[in-house]
Amino acid sequence: MFDLVIRGGSVVGPERAERADLGVTDGVIAAVSAPGEALEGQIDIDATDRLVLPGLVDAHAHIPGYILSHRFDDFRTATSAAALGGVTTVMLMPTDDPRTATADYFDRKRHSGEGQSLVDFAIQALIGPKTEQAVVEEMAARGAVSFELFLAYGGTPEFIIGNDDYELQRLMQLVHDVGGIVGVTPHSATLIAKLTALQKESQEDYRRLESSRRVDRSERVEPPNPVELFALTRPTLSEALGIARACTVASETGTRIHLRALSSRRSIEMVRRFRDAVALSSEVMSHHLLFTDCDAVRFGPYGIIVPPLRTAAERDALRKAVKAAEIDMAVSDHSPALREDKELGWADIWQTPPGMPGLQTLFHSMLTLVDDGVLTLSDVVRVCAERPAACFGLYPRKGALLKGSDADIVILDTRQSMLIDDQCQQSKANYTTLKGRLVKGRIDSVYLRGELVAQDGQIVSRPTGRFVRP
Ligand SMILES: [Zn+2]
Numbered sequence: 001m002f003d004l005v006i007r008g009g010s011v012v013g014p015e016r017a018e019r020a021d022l023g024v025t026d027g028v029i030a031a032v033s034a035p036g037e038a039l040e041g042q043i044d045i046d047a048t049d050r051l052v053l054p055g056l057v058d059a060h061a062h063i064p065g066y067i068l069s070h071r072f073d074d075f076r077t078a079t080s081a082a083a084l085g086g087v088t089t090v091m092l093m094p095t096d097d098p099r100t101a102t103a104d105y106f107d108r109k110r111h112s113g114e115g116q117s118l119v120d121f122a123i124q125a126l127i128g129p130k131t132e133q134a135v136v137e138e139m140a141a142r143g144a145v146s147f148e149l150f151l152a153y154g155g156t157p158e159f160i161i162g163n164d165d166y167e168l169q170r171l172m173q174l175v176h177d178v179g180g181i182v183g184v185t186p187h188s189a190t191l192i193a194k195l196t197a198l199q200k201e202s203q204e205d206y207r208r209l210e211s212s213r214r215v216d217r218s219e220r221v222e223p224p225n226p227v228e229l230f231a232l233t234r235p236t237l238s239e240a241l242g243i244a245r246a247c248t249v250a251s252e253t254g255t256r257i258h259l260r261a262l263s264s265r266r267s268i269e270m271v272r273r274f275r276d277a278v279a280l281s282s283e284v285m286s287h288h289l290l291f292t293d294c295d296a297v298r299f300g301p302y303g304i305i306v307p308p309l310r311t312a313a314e315r316d317a318l319r320k321a322v323k324a325a326e327i328d329m330a331v332s333d334h335s336p337a338l339r340e341d342k343e344l345g346w347a348d349i350w351q352t353p354p355g356m357p358g359l360q361t362l363f364h365s366m367l368t369l370v371d372d373g374v375l376t377l378s379d380v381v382r383v384c385a386e387r388p389a390a391c392f393g394l395y396p397r398k399g400a401l402l403k404g405s406d407a408d409i410v411i412l413d414t415r416q417s418m419l420i421d422d423q424c425q426q427s428k429a430n431y432t433t434l435k436g437r438l439v440k441g442r443i444d445s446v447y448l449r450g451e452l453v454a455q456d457g458q459i460v461s462r463p464t465g466r467f468v469r470p
């Protein structure tokens with residue numbers, strides 16, 4: 001007798017979907033059997049005509065776990081969003097309070113999550129020019145899933161590597177020595193700094209032109225679009241320079257690296273060139289698979305993310321690379337700036353905190369790509385469950401529906417559609433750039449280690465999320 005049996009559904013794996021019944025005992029999948037075999041469960045769920053998928057694994061989310069700031073999500077709001085969106089494991093980027101740069105902060109984040117998280121979570125560590133060997137070793141011993149390096153932006157200024165190749169090499173070596181993975185947020189600090197100054201100057205030039213025009217009554221010139229100006233500060237060259245530098249150093253130290261937020265053809269090409277020399281994996285944000293620079297202009301400050309939304313040609317190249325498994329995974333980069341902070345950007349785009357919420361809509365973003373024939377549901381399982389779990393050492397406990405895997409399960413009804421709106425968003429950032437999209441497929445229920453967490457768009461459990469480590 002199993003604790004839970006899910007029968008009659010079509011189980012979607014990274015290669016194909018197959019009719020199968022699942023038996024769950026003690027939160028773990030204890031049997032995967034052909035339909036019709038008599039599995040008996042204390043709870044018996046009929047999933048006929050529905051799809052059964054592994055819970056999604058999001059390798060990039062910004063969730064603070066300690067200081068419950070008004071500005072960003074806490075564990076409860078962010079992981080409610082995750083659970084409703086079918087994400088059952090989140091990896092926490094280290095940039096948010098408490099910045100996970102010491103063993104003490106690592107512990108605080110873990111303990112805070114254990115009381116408040118509705119889904120399982122792994123913790124990513126922050127390293128920078130001040131990080132000592134002992135700190136890397138302590139965070140590795142605690143189960144850091146990655147060690148994050150920021151070459152040009154992200155985190156706090158004292159953690160930015162900038163042009164310091166000595167530090168880049170030292171840190172890569174330290175992480176190599178503890179057998180860890182370096183997460184690299186690429187780009188060129190000097191290029192971004194100079195281009196940002198130039199774009200701000202061009203805005204000033206326009207203001208001066210406007211005031212003189214009022215005097216000489218010459219013809220009005222259209223102002224530069226601030227969202228476009230922002231995008232010019234982080235060109236694809238900046239991204240490629242960072243990737244090349246990180247890969248070059250990693251090939252020297254032998255460190256495994258994970259490249260964050262690829263957004264261009266040039267970056268895909270760079271990954272291709274270095275793949276033989278470096279043990280690397282890479283990701284793309286779901287936003288870059290869905291939206292373009294035109295959407296960004298339409299969204300105004302809500303379209304400001306880093307790296308910026310690119311052209312349709314870049315987006316199409318990213319889609320192809322995901323389909324071809326050249327990019328390993330799609331992530332949410334859940335960055336829940338509050339509406340009131342995003343609104344500041346209408347008056348001054350440089351005041352807008354970059355980023356979009358995305359935990360609750362990651363799966364739906366991917367389902368729109370399935371609707372459009374870009375990906376199959378098996379591709380979605382590969383890039384949003386199997387690969388992120390595998391690249392960070394959590395597979396097959398997470399990211400799979402195999403015998404012995406955690407029973408993290410999403411039941412999806414593709415006979416129904418779902419209209420995405422702002423009202424249902426659980427994040428404190430109570431908006432979504434997917435607003436108004438009708439997506440084919442509605443999440444029926446979400447299980448975390450065999451326990452029902454979300455059903456029919458409602459959270460139905462208390463926080464039972466656990467810390468997971470590689
Ligand atoms: Zn991020």
